[in-house]
Amino acid sequence: MPCSTGEEPYSIAIWLLENWPIVDVYNIEIVGSDIDTEALQAAARGRYGARALSKLPRDILDTYFEPEGDGHREIIRDLKESVKFTATNLVDWEAMAAQGRFDIIFCRNLLIYFDEASREVVAQNLYDALHPHGFLCLGHTESMSRISGKFTARRFPEAIVYGRG
Ligand SMILES: C[S@@+](CC[C@H](N)C(=O)[O-])C[C@H]1O[C@@H](n2cnc3c(N)ncnc32)[C@H](O)[C@@H]1O
Incomplete structure (x- = not known):
């Protein structure tokens, strides 16, 4: 998504x-x-x-x-x-909650188009949509670090992924 x-x-x-x-x-x-x-x-x-x-x-x-x-x-x-x-609207908490939880979410090339307030809402919704120890993958030019402190950034040779927990 x-x-x-x-x-x-x-x-x-x-x-x-x-x-x-x-x-x-x-x-x-x-x-x-x-x-x-x-x-x-x-x-x-x-x-x-x-x-x-x-x-x-x-x-x-x-x-x-x-x-x-x-x-x-x-x-x-x-x-x-x-x-x-x-x-699904990623900004809508109820719609997101209805999707259930995921082990890995790819959310590439969306956050760059959002303002700061919407990014924070989406970051929280994505966090809630992950299973404990699940991972979030963003686009190459995107970073979660400045949006939310909840995720743990993990560096791999070709990508950074954001872990829940
Ligand atoms: C640039 S595309 C990225 C598609 C794909 N992830 C990729 O990297 O090729 C952005 C997509 O985000 C969708 N989008 C925009 N606002 C959204 C929202 N609030 N909730 C869910 N999807 C949204 C758009 O409809 C569009 O398909």
Whole structure:
């Protein structure tokens, strides 16, 4: 969350399938949410044009996308069914609480557009939406450090993630 037209949650699902051999042992739920219901409809349809697909390797395209003839491709049904899409306003505590809790939340490229007061509300809502010891991942240009002192920043070679607890 926020997932816009679905590229991020489908990419996460594909990454897990390609890189985690025992993925089927776990009951993994991937939820993509956004405030924009039209974007969510497009996400659920999972149809992408040549530009969006241009950086994907051929084998990934052939495994997870059906060709449509006009340069577009559509996500295969099994993969679509592995991602649930829901409308949520991240600023709205009740709507967020209704989503339940998550082990990992990706909230990339949203906080940069918000004013300080809204960022603080969203930071608290995201914190509350994490399981204890869960992680929040932001976009490369975003940082939680100046917004909220509640998270613990963990540095990895290619990213900083924010832990609850
Ligand atoms: C720049 S896109 C980022 C999408 C994706 N995370 C990425 O990095 O490609 C920002 C998204 O935030 C959504 N958004 C804006 N305000 C929101 C809110 N209050 N709650 C949930 N989503 C929101 C927009 O509809 C848009 O799809």
